[in-house]
Amino acid sequence: MKVLISGGGTGGHIYPALALIEQIKKEIPNAEFLYIGSDNGLESRIVPDNQIPFKTVTISGFRRKLSVENVKTVLRFLKAVSTAKRYIRDFHPDVVIGTGGYVCGPVVFAAAKQRIPTLIHEQNSVPGLTNKFLSKYVDRVAISFEASKTFFPKEKVALTGNPRAQQVYEASLEKSGGRLTELGLDPNQKTVLIVGGSRGAKPINEAFLQAVPALKDKPFQCLYVTGDVHYESIKSELTTFGELTNIVCVPFIHDMPQVLKHVDLLVARAGATTLSETTALGLPSLLVPSPYVTNNHQEKNARALENNGAAKVIVEKELSADRLVQEMDASLEKENWQVMHEAAKAMGTPEAATTLRKLMEEVIAEKQ
Structure with a gap:
C-alpha cells in the first residue's frame, strides 16, 4: 500500500x-x-x-x-x-x-x-x-x-x-514513574505540569512566577516547562525565591507521553494535540486558550472539554496568580479531580x- x-x-x-x-x-x-x-x-x-x-x-x-x-x-x-x-x-x-x-x-x-x-x-x-x-x-x-x-x-x-491520542496513550504505558525522579521530582507526590508550548506562553509564564510564593508551600509539586526562549531568564528569576523543593523548571520535555502519565493536573494552552493527549490519558486540565488563533478555535476546543467536566477554562485576560493557584487547589481536591478525570477519560480516543x-x-x- x-x-x-x-x-x-x-x-x-x-x-x-x-x-x-x-x-x-x-x-x-x-x-x-x-x-x-x-x-x-x-x-x-x-x-x-x-x-x-x-x-x-x-x-x-x-x-x-x-x-x-x-x-x-x-x-x-x-x-x-x-x-x-x-x-x-x-x-x-x-x-x-x-x-x-x-x-x-x-x-x-x-x-x-x-x-x-x-x-x-x-x-x-x-x-x-x-x-x-x-x-x-x-x-x-x-x-x-x-x-x-x-x-x-x-x-x-x-x-x-x-491519531496523536493513541500514540501518547500507548507510549505512556512504556515507562514507570522513574522519569519524574530523573527530572528531580518525587513520583509519590501530586504533580502539576505547567507548559505553554515549545516557545512558551508569556501570560502563563508571568502568572506562574507571580504565584511561586504561594506555590512553594503547597503539598503538591510543579514541573514548569518554560519554552527554550524564556528558560534562562525564568530560571534566574526563580533563584530569587530561595530554595524551591517542590518546583522544577526545564526548557523543554522531549518524552512528554511518559511524563504526562504521572502528572495529576496540566496547565496549558488549548491546542487540539494537547487536548487529545489529556483526554487519552484522562488527565484533568486548566486551559488558557491562546486568543491569537484563527476563529478563536482554541477557546472553542477548551470549552468542549469544560462543558463535559473534563477541564476548567481561564481566558487569558482573566489569568492571574491568585486565579491560577485557586484553580489548582480546587482541581486537585480528591472529589473534583476524580470527576474531571472520569470526564476526560470518557472523551478520550486511545x-x-x-x-x-x-x-x-x-x-x-x-x-x-
Missing part, C-alpha cells in the same frame, strides 16, 4: 500525521509513504527527521479580506496543484490524506480531481479554511470533536479522534489512529 500524506504549518497538523504513519507501519508493515509539505514550514524539518520521504510545494494561505496578495495565492495554488499532480503521478498512491494547514490544499485537491481516494482529518472543533474547502472534494472527513460535524457534508463525516487507518481502507475499497 502506498500512502501520500500532506499537512503542515504547525505541530498540530504535523504530529497527527506522524502518529497515523506510525500506526499504519505497525499494522501494514509493507506500506510506503510520501509526505508533501512546504519548504519553509515546521514539517520541512520534522518529517525528514523521522526518515519519511518528503517533497515540497510552494503555497501560502488566503487572507480573510480581499487583497492583492490573494491573487498571488491563487496563482501559487494553481502552480502547487500542477507540482502535486507530478508527485502523485510518480508515486502512484492508493490514498491521499490531508491533516490540515494550507499546504495540503493543492495536494488533496489534485488527488481528488484525479479520482484517487482522499480523506482529510480535522483536529479542531472549528475547522480552518483549507479543510472547509477540501471537504467539497474529498471522499471522507475525519473529525476529532463532535462540534465539527456541522461544518462538513454530513454524509462524509466520521468521528475518529486525533484507538484514534487505528480508527483513522480503518477509515482510510474503507475509502480505498469504496473507490475500487
